[in-house]
Amino acid sequence: MKIEPKISEDILLDEVTSKEYEYGFTTNIESEKIEKGLNEDVIKFISKKKNEPDWMLDFRLEAFKVWQEMEEPDWANVNYPKPDYQDIVYYCAPKQKKKLNSLDDLDPEMKKTFDRLGISIDEQKRLANVAVDVVMDSVSVATSFKEKLAELGIIFCPISEAIQKYPELVKKYIGTVIPTRDNFFSALNSAVFSDGSFCYIPRGTECPMELSTYFRINEAGTGQFERTLVIAEEGSYVSYLEGCTAPMRDENQLHAAVVELVALDSAEIKYSTVQNWYPGDKNGKGGVFNFVTKRGICHDNAKISWTQVETGSAVTWKYPSCVLKGKNSIGEFFSVAVTNNFQQADTGTKMVHLGENSKSTIIAKGICAGKSNGSYRGLVKIAKGAKNSRNFSQCDSLLMGDKCGSHTFPYIEVDNKSSQVEHEATTSKIGEDQIFYCNQRGIGTEEAVALIVNGYCKEVLNKLPMEFAVEAKKLLEISLEGSVG
Amino acid sequence: MLIEEIKKHVVDTELTSTQKKSLDYFLENGFPTTSDEDWKYTPLKKVIKRKYFLQSSDFELNDEIIQQYSLGFKNKIIFKNGKIYSEPKISGLSIKKTRDLCMPKNSALCYLNEAICENTYEIIFDKNLNLDNPIEILHFINNDNDYFLQLRTKITCGSGSNVKLVERFCNIGKKTLINSCMHADVKRNGFFEISKLQSYNDNTHTIDNTLVDQDRDSTANVNTFSFDGSFIRNNLNFYQNNENCTSNMNGITIINKSNFVDHHTFVDHKFQNCLSNESYKGVYFDNTKGVFNGKIMVRPAAQKINAFQSNNNLLFSDSASIKTKPQLEIYADDVKCSHGCTIGQIDxxxxxxxxxxxxxxxxxxxxxxxxxxxxxxxxxxxxxxxxxxxxxxxxxxxxxxxxx
Structure with missing residues (x-):
């Protein structure tokens, strides 16, 4: 058969690598922001602006104190210029004249933004049955379906609102899964977080729709520090989605979020993320630094499942974890991490088994192209008391191009004799024979790669809710087409 | 404690410039602690807090003792407290003592070894030397006081040679901490194999650093048997410095009581068309602790690499524990690398x-x-x-x- 001339591949490669970031627009919305820099006054300002009670302010100030004593860690397998934490705007909100009651009152400019993002709140409202909370530049701007959820006793609102309305709930759980001093970024987030989502599912309730948050950094020079807290009471179920985008900017923007999940006895939380922050241009300029701390705690018979598709960010540093505290608890982690151009990702999970018969599954798929570097870093710890625990981990990497790197750092610690742990990892490229097979059957190299990558990620994509799976598939194609010659 | 002793020791000895440099490096960095990533699970602190002496004394060695520890090979190289005692007469094999020999290093302990080791030996196998039977290297240790012993050997396998070695440390005296550094330089088309027999009594703590440099078309095998030892740390590094190298590592660890065994291996694939194969199995009884850290590095130019690594463990006691980290760092795309790791019980x-x-x-x-x-x-x-x-x-x- 005729082999495609090399030149066409180069053109293709060129086309794809020069493909612009689709969500790189900015929205002209008047916004309110404070001066750059971080000090106690800024924290007090944020707290006051949010009309927070004293205990919340104390929580923030305590975190700030802790943060000042901490040093930015550098153990991850990533290289980046350390952000100047005094050169960031810590509070920025789209200006609003009055509190909104329904989405129809939304600023038309902002509404246009959502349409371009593809969220189209109206459409989702009708078709997808998804309740959306939109966080723009760290402030929650719209929450849909609130009333309907309220009938079931489900609370789904911006965390700033929850602090006002349900202080006892927030106070009871905030900082319990991820303590303030957990790490540098969680301490920073605890001090300055401006908004985020709060979700509470009452006992025995199955949340009838997917809950979703969209995060967007709009304003230049701002950092986004959102905080999400999901509490699933005994026997309840919730599926939660999170998506992120940012405009194209030359400077690096910082995103340091904290997500805490609490799954009480027999509860189940499914947390899915499609992360598509601006990854920087093809020369590695700009892009979002994504330093996120995510952790969930599982009580008896509870289950937490993390699913993530990571395609964006210049630097990703993220380890969604499960603390399997209760008996028979289950933790799951499914991840696809794609890096291209100069992107760097150090991502993975931690499964800490404390309860008897706890089980965990880790499926991590990495795809590296261009000059990017992807790392899987994971910990499976089985404590002495976690008898009969079971873990299965699989992390595979697919390399496209000879200038990228893929790395695996799995830590496995077992302290009893009745547990079983398996770990396997492979690294390879797409086989020439596989491509040849497709070519033979009339499938072009481009399509063949997409087909193979899709098959490779299927295990993870299948875990995503339908609407997200479609988006994720599209993202994968955009990120990777033509990366293999 | 031990560091004071080292400082005291170097005052009375004359050091060469290489040794001085190494000493400065070591004193600056000190012994590794659990905050070093490579020593995270290995509490060296407990081992070095004991008072050891660096001065060696002499003792009588007889055939009976030698027989007891020998596997019965005809050719033996025997060392007594690090000094050569007897060597076989083989044409093409020469052993010489040197002082100023800079060797590659993989931890602060190698620097210490370089700085204070008084007996460095070069064992040279000529090119095309083909040995049918393995040569035994036996280190007998017996000191008047608790002893911190440095062993230091450089082995050169000439091109086209075929060398098999069996190494064993035999402590028949007081408490001893052995810090051994071995550097094997395998030339073109050479075959090198070393089997390390590690069954020590409770008096013996060992830190075993083995570094293997490989040239084109060479093969190097390292077999490690850890059957006894209250503290064993093995650092095993392979550097493939040219094309078509093969590196094999086999390990069996089966320990009881409160023994501790730590295997750290590293394979550096720098050139294309190379192979590495690693298989470590461990069985842990009683209060034992096992550590395994296998790192495979594939550098950007190293295409067509086939690297395989497996680490399987059986835990037979609730007080036993295993920490394992099979690690891959890959910068080339046309490679096949895989690792597997299991921890479990008998079916x-x-x-x-x-x-x-x-x-x-x-x-x-x-x-x-x-x-x-x-x-x-x-x-x-x-x-x-x-x-x-x-x-x-x-x-x-x-x-x-x-x-x-």
Missing amino acids: KKSLFYMKSRGFSEKTAKGLLTFAFLIEVIEKLNTKEIVDYAKTEIAKKLSIEKGLL
């Missing part, structure tokens, strides 16, 4: 099957455990070593050797 169904056919629980468990290890044993090609391994394994599993 209950198999055990039941054997018991229902009249095996006692102990024998059934023993046989199944042996079956678990057999994959590594089958890779060994010297009868005496297989025999040694089977004897030790049978002893550990308390079953008759005849059954294996």
Whole structure:
């Protein structure tokens, strides 16, 4: 058969690598922001602006104190210029004249933004049955379906609102899964977080729709520090989605979020993320630094499942974890991490088994192209008391191009004799024979790669809710087409 | 404690410029602690807090003792407290003592070794030397005081040579901490194999650093048998400095009481068309602790690499623990790299099957455990070593050797 001339591949490669970031627009919305820099006054300002009670302010100030004593860690397998934490705007909100009651009152400019993002709140409202909370530049701007959820006793609102309305709930759980001093970024987030989502599912309730948050950094020079807290009471179920985008900017923007999940006895939380922050241009300029701390705690018979598709960010540093505290608890982690151009990702999970018969599954798929570097870093710890625990981990990497790197750092610690742990990892490229097979059957190299990558990620994509799976598939194609010659 | 002793020791000795540099480096960095990533699970602190002396004394060595520790090979190189005692007469083999020899290093302990080791030996195998039988390297240690011993050997395998070695440290005296550095330089088309027999008494703590440099078309095998030792740390590094190299690592660890064994391996694939194969199996009883850290690095130019690594472990006690980290760092795309790691127990169904056919629980468990290890044993090609391994394994599993 005729082999495609090399030149066409180069053109293709060129086309794809020069493909612009689709969500790189900015929205002209008047916004309110404070001066750059971080000090106690800024924290007090944020707290006051949010009309927070004293205990919340104390929580923030305590975190700030802790943060000042901490040093930015550098153990991850990533290289980046350390952000100047005094050169960031810590509070920025789209200006609003009055509190909104329904989405129809939304600023038309902002509404246009959502349409371009593809969220189209109206459409989702009708078709997808998804309740959306939109966080723009760290402030929650719209929450849909609130009333309907309220009938079931489900609370789904911006965390700033929850602090006002349900202080006892927030106070009871905030900082319990991820303590303030957990790490540098969680301490920073605890001090300055401006908004985020709060979700509470009452006992025995199955949340009838997917809950979703969209995060967007709009304003230049701002950092986004959102905080999400999901509490699933005994026997309840919730599926939660999170998506992120940012405009194209030359400077690096910082995103340091904290997500805490609490799954009480027999509860189940499914947390899915499609992360598509601006990854920087093809020369590695700009892009979002994504330093996120995510952790969930599982009580008896509870289950937490993390699913993530990571395609964006210049630097990703993220380890969604499960603390399997209760008996028979289950933790799951499914991840696809794609890096291209100069992107760097150090991502993975931690499964800490404390309860008897706890089980965990880790499926991590990495795809590296261009000059990017992807790392899987994971910990499976089985404590002495976690008898009969079971873990299965699989992390595979697919390399496209000879200038990228893929790395695996799995830590496995077992302290009893009745547990079983398996770990396997492979690294390879797409086989020439596989491509040849497709070519033979009339499938072009481009399509063949997409087909193979899709098959490779299927295990993870299948875990995503339908609407997200479609988006994720599209993202994968955009990120990777033509990366293999 | 030990650092004071070292400082005291170097005052009275004259150091060469290489040694001085190394000493400065070591004193600046000190002994590794658990906050070093490579020593995270290895509490060296406990080992070095004891008072050891660096001065060596002499002792009588007789054939009876030598026989006791020898596997019965004809050719032996014997060291007494680090000093050469006897060497075989083989044409093409020369052994010489040197002082100022800079060797590659993989930890602060190698720097210390370079700085204060008084007896460095170069063992040179000429090119095209083909040895039919392995040569035994036996280190006998017996000191008047508790002893911090430095061993330092450089082995050169000439091009086209075929060299097999068996190494064993035999401590017949007081408490000893051995810090051994071995650098093997395998030239073009050379074949080098070393089997490390580690069955130490409770008096012996060892830190064993082995670095292997490989040239084009060479093969290097390192077999490590850790059967006893209250503290064993093995650092094993392979550097493939040209194309078409093969590196094999086999390890069997089967320990009881409160023994501690730590294997750190590193394979550096720098050129294309190379292979590495790593298989470590561990069985842990009682209060034992096992650590495994296998790192495979594939550099950007190293295409067509095939790297395989597996680490399987059986835990037989709730007080035993295993920490393992099979690590891959890959910068080239046309490679096949995989690693697998398991931690578990004997399959209950198999055990039941054997018991229902009249095996006692102990024998059934023993046989199944042996079956678990057999994959590594089958890779060994010297009868005496297989025999040694089977004897030790049978002893550990308390079953008759005849059954294996």
